[in-house]
């Protein structure tokens with residue numbers, strides 16, 4: 001099969017390396033972190049650095065340094081996290097129909113998530129113990145494969161969380177993922193913490209009454225808006241700080257009663273607002289207002305190249321109150337970290353020396369190549385779903401454990417290898433033997449292979465964060481996904497979940513799985529179907545709509561309106577959505593810049609700076625210093 005990947009000529013090649021070196025230098029500039037050496041990624045041939053903070057962690061456990069770039073590390077680890085797609089399954093204990101993140105095409109047994117934690121306390125783990133062979137890596141993959149999986153991911157304290165996954169200490173969630181820290185009433189949303197009444201939104205913290213918005217913190221009553229903090233009552237706004245009652249505005253600080261960045265009196269504002277609301281309920285008018293807002297932003301918005309606030313010596317994006325870290329896409333309270341992406345529970349804000357990892361909870365120190373861990377962990381490597389544990393290598397789903405390696409699903413255990421109990425002395429002796437053996441076979445640093453992921457690649461956040469250029473199906477049909485992206489997916493078989501490769505045309509091919517269709521999970525058979533042109537104005541709609549499926553205008557997939565959503569829309573006079581909830585969240589998701597660094601020339605002072613923008617947007621982008629001056633001077 002011939003893959004159409006552009007050949008790079010010599011001059012482009014030189015220019016690329018020149019730019020790459022510039023980017024790597026800029027990343028550590030102003031931090032105390034040093035570049036130990038630069039290497040070339042075996043998957044994508046991008047140049048990347050080994051940082052001093054990273055070397056320290058690798059050396060401590062005598063792991064070999066990574067041979068893939070941070071972006072490919074994120075891509076690999078995220079391919080083990082399905083925060084977007086659900087399937088119908090049967091629980092292995094009760095044989096009841098349940099909803100799961102794992103498709104039945106995977107043949108892996110699933111246990112209903114609500115009972116999974118209870119089963120964890122039993123010694124069920126014991127029946128799977130095994131001696132290890134010459135290839136413990138292979139033994140571990142076998143152990144992981146025979147273990148039943150939780151139908152959906154849940155941490156402690158969750159109530160009423162239908163069709164949701166990857167959630168903790170929250171209630172009343174529906175088709176939402178990555179929701180933590182006392183959330184309530186969250187619908188069709190992703191990455192929400194400490195918030196109430198959130199619909200169709202992404203990246204919301206400590207806020208309430210949020211509709212179709214992204215990247216909002218400590219704000220209330222915000223709709224169709226983005227990148228704003230400490231605000232209330234915003235409609236179609238971007239980059240606002242401590243504002244209230246604003247419509248169609250951007251880059252405002254400490255303002256109220258503004259429309260199109262123009263100041264009005266309270267009375268004038270209220271009268272114009274009423275006029276806007278009288279249009280909003282009409283779907284065509286709503287689309288027109290939405291387009292007008294996009295045009296307004298293109299002409300007026302000033303965005304910052306990277307969003308780093310109250311930090312010392314930090315380079316990354318969306319990071320606050322942190323110090324001495326590099327390439328971090330996070331939230332707050334991190335120090336001496338490199339190459340991390342976080343979303344989790346932010347109660348205690350302490351993350352130290354975490355390298356090449358993502359999505360973790362509070363209080364974790366000294367970890368490499370791990371995800372979804374935290375709540376008091378120390379020295380957790382190449383592992384996931386680990387809480388309250390210390391000195392863990394290559395383990396999955398452990399709580400209250402110490403000194404374990406290659407184990408799955410343990411609680412209150414010490415000195416275990418492949419779920420088998422050893423004495424303290426024999427554990428450390430065996431451990432040493434295993435490490436020597438793995439080092440000889442060059443495996444003592446590898447993450448679990450891509451093919452061990454229980455999800456097709458396009459069900460995972462790896463696909464959302466790092467889009468692919470196109471998909472080539474086995475019948476040669478091509479589907480373009482994102483023309484900015486470079487990876488190509490070649491689907492090799494013709495199944496619902498097919499074998500595929502993630503390809504750049506180099507020698508290193510990545511074996512993955514690919515889902516070729518959608519299966520609806522929340523639409524009962526024989527449900528009455530409604531076309532979008534049959535939808536009435538919001539105040540004329542009654543509860544009958546709750547029993548019908550609406551056909552999406554874009555994807556033709558059926559979706560439903562739920563009671564809480566209808567109540568909220570009626571209260572706000574917003575129109576009934578016309579597109580499937582997955583398309584809605586995709587749109588919000590793609591509105592934010594990708595989490596990857598590029599070199600940028602500030603539109604104001606022309607200095608070279610880092611940015612998350614790959615291509616120049618129509619609006620201006622300033623370096624952090626110029627942005628602060630522009631907003632607050």
Ligand SMILES: [Zn+2]
Pocket residue numbers: 041042043044045046068069070071072073
């Ligand atoms: Zn790479």
Ligand SMILES: [Zn+2]
Pocket residue numbers: 602603604605606607622623624625626627
């Ligand atoms: Zn500047």
